[in-house]
Amino acid sequence: MQQLDLFAQLGDEPEPPKPETSITLPKPTAGQWAPTPRKPQQSASTTAEPTGRRKRLEFTLRPADGPTFGEAVATAWHHAHGGTRMEIPLGVVATLALWPQKGYARTLAQFFRELDTPQLLQCVREVGAYWWMRRPDLIDTASLLFTWAEEEKYSANELQAIRATFHAALDANALDHTGHEDPWMNTWVDLMSWTVTNLRHKTAREGLGEYHTPPEVCDMMASQIIGRDPGEIHDGYSLLDPCAGTGGMFRSAAQHLRSMGFDPVNFTWFAQEIDPFAAAGCAVNMIVWGLGPKAMVACGDTLHEGDLWPQAIKHRRIMIERRDDAQEALAIAYALARTQQLVSMAGAA
Template sequence: MEQLDLFADLGEPEPPKPGKTITLPKPTAGQFASTVAKPKPQQPALIEPEEAPRRPRPEFAIRPADGPTFGKAVADTWHRAHGGNRMEIPLGIVATLALWPHKGYPRTLAQFFKGLDAQQLLQCVREVAAYWWMRRPDLIDTASVLFAWAEEDRYTANELRAIRATFHAALDANVLDHTGREDPAMNSDIDLMSWTVTSLRHTSAREGLGEYHTPPEVCDMMAAQIIGQDPEAIHDGYSLLDPCAGTGGMFRSAAQHLRFMSLDPAKYTWFAQEIDPLAAAGCAVNVIVWGLGPNAMVACGDTLAEGDLWPRAVEHRRAMVERRDDVAAQAAIAEALVRVEQLVSGVAEAA
């Protein structure tokens, strides 16, 4: 299995400087399913049947599973396999597939993942977390609950079967068709993390947490009304804040609305606050998948009790970038020492 290049294209922008801030209301999560037009049928080739070539398999599904279908497929498979009550594992599986950096070939990539055993799939979870930690250490630290379980030493045979079955269920429900495009706008039609959380968490648990996911149509309407239709009003330093972000559904709608106005969401500042660690982790994953850019941050905390968490998030980002740079420097030194030892050994053998 080819390992990801953890050190490719590193770099970190300047810390965001908030300008005019648009505060998005509470609604979050559940999203539209992507709709892709059916290709026009081609005229049949005038050749003998036995000479007819095999029909190429499409790289993307024509009708990928919608959000509710996707979430139900993942949750049902996890529960049928008796995976247990650790929601972070199936959520982490979805996050791993959504964040996998090799884009553009979902059918081929799906077959690759299906050919791996459970231990190799755990390695994939660890590698994708390391890959993105080198690029956005603050976001991956916030989302660490979705990946830390893969570092555990012991799993029962049943747990390993459940993990592998859930990987397959997410692949069969077209997770890579929703997240596997080069253009982040094409990866922003649906909030897979939201639908997975909604399907895994019991209704009574959601009610106890006060977790109410707003329909995507409402999020889209509210984003259009709040942001408006005039691109001239969106200036440098423009920022958006959601104090009860969930998995980021309002951000998804806002980003798509900006793109509709021919504006790049990655040029602006996004700040999400969320009290539920699992939802905040899902939001951190979505920020990467949806291409919200280098000035997007997610903080986990109680907005009502703590108020504005922006300063804490900025400090968290600074500390995590510094830690990432230290790790990268140590790794570079270790690699250099290995090369020196190899050269010395080569010289000694030659002598």
């Protein structure tokens, strides 16, 4: 079982993107969101390996496709009369996606199924706290998906809906989409996008102008924009998305880069998104998809506010300082407690 560094260093701040080494991922100028066409699913044990890469497939259950997953989560939440608080079911999916121990999908699924609702709420809080210590900038952007679990009172329907949503996400094999140690395997499906899409009523999406680009279209656009010749691009490039949603174009771009032999960690990823729920989902995806320490999300109106890169850098710097201050305070508290323990032991002797 891999031990993760709780206080991972993010390194230097990403440099402002340069035109000659930046790729802006565009959006379709017309069209309507449409669900992914249903295709026959293959068992993970029989899925063809990507060219040039050797994969160790650890899961045998067939994952659900994106639309099926999102529908399962939304149905469980609404059938239990959970209410209109989208952040709760989205937070459930984010908790499962960000659970730090990878490679034990069946064991983890059984672990979650045996928990009662207060214990599930504790899982939400612990995941948020764990990743805040590792990526405080991203988790602060995604905070609305976790802070609800800190409330003291919930309605009976909300408590029932929280547990039902956890079980529905597990039954739809959420951990088969996000529980791999290899980010390549965790980047097949944008679970956050399909969850947002299914939780929002069609009228609400139209009112917000929210049309999530189908993944097949994202894949096609990424391959055309980035190209297929490794000589046309190199480590250190910046990829920008001014209307990112939950990051669907980044998902396709990252997979395309991996197929070309690149590691997305060596690139800078900057997303802007006006909707707080979508921006939160994008921040979660940045971690799940392994986009590295130079991945940032800014929540704001691109048309009204323009480039939010400086704001994102400032936010990143502030959150890292807060994380470091918290780390120092914890170290001091631990040292004081340990000293008190040693003094008490010496006194008893």
